[in-house]
Amino acid sequence: MNHYPKSVLDLIENLSKLPGVGKKTAERLSMHILRAPRSEAEKLASSIITLKNNMRLCGKCFALSEGELCSICSNPGRESSIICVVERIADMVAIEKSGGFKGLYHVLQGVLSPMDGIGPNDLRIRELFTRIKSEHIREVVVATSTNVEGEATASYLTKKLKETNITVTRIASGVPMGGDLKYVDQVTLKMAMEARFEK
């Protein structure tokens, strides 16, 4: 790697800290940036800095926000009596894209993971219960992932939430839409069969 001048090596090193970017990719990206117009490179650099300067977490739901409250929490058109609990901001964005939810969100900023030393106090769980007490919440939809950590977090939350007087729901599991049954894994199929409903 020491066949490049120092500025190139520095950029390669910094780019390869990004997830999924190895030395080879970082090298290719650096070469692109080198050939690209100066304005494009400057725009990229300044948007990184702007992101770090402007972005904060919403004071209420811990989603991304450019102000005190995020665009969803400050939107009076959203149904404010229902909260969807997700692990990460990307999950919230995925649900928003689906258009299937019109309520508010609460981003835990992670999942329970005893192996990594992440317990309930490391997530935004206390803040969720503060919201349930102070806002008029009717229902909490637990929309953590369906993997081991997500399910464990969902169980923990469901148990704790049932102590309050609100409806607790979990997103449905089953065969993905447009999916071919023979390609669906057995656990999902079993789940879909158990959760069958009358039409």
Place this chain on the structure above:
Amino acid sequence: MNHYPKSVLDLIENLSKLPGVGKKTAERLSMHILRAPRSEAEKLASSIITLKNNMRLCGKCFALSEGELCSICSNPGRESSIICVVERIADMVAIEKSGGFKGLYHVLQGVLSPMDGIGPNDLRIRELFTRIKSEHIREVVVATSTNVEGEATASYLTKKLKETNITVTRIASGVPMGGDLKYVDQVTLKMAMEARFEK
């Protein structure tokens, strides 16, 4: 995509201009930068700017350089009577990594490609001949790629170079080292057979 605040959308847009980075990857990278320590993000941004500010092409061989001449052209230990002609800087770096060449380079900054409207005047070919006239060059190794454009460029260069009084060579083609014969393509095998040599 409009579920993210503007700063995030801006970064996603700028990142997805990089080669091999689509919207999904740009989204993932942006989320990483968002979570990463401020110092890491600042280092990345500043190394992009430093690269654009410090990097120039070597005045002699058109490789990357931080000064007037690159580290190879200004190294008195290199054999200065032999020039290896490559398409791009990355090719030069690949040859340097191999350690198989101790002479100087000349980076064409592209290949002949009539389909894309790239002719001899768009490459650093004139500068190569100027070097041959002014420096004491004994041999030129044409190390363009072995694809269609690379071969065409090699033919063009070989023909023009033979008009001068120097040795013109082409890098060897054949079975890659460590390669299993049954996985080598037929064109390469034919080439390797034709170029067989006595041991």
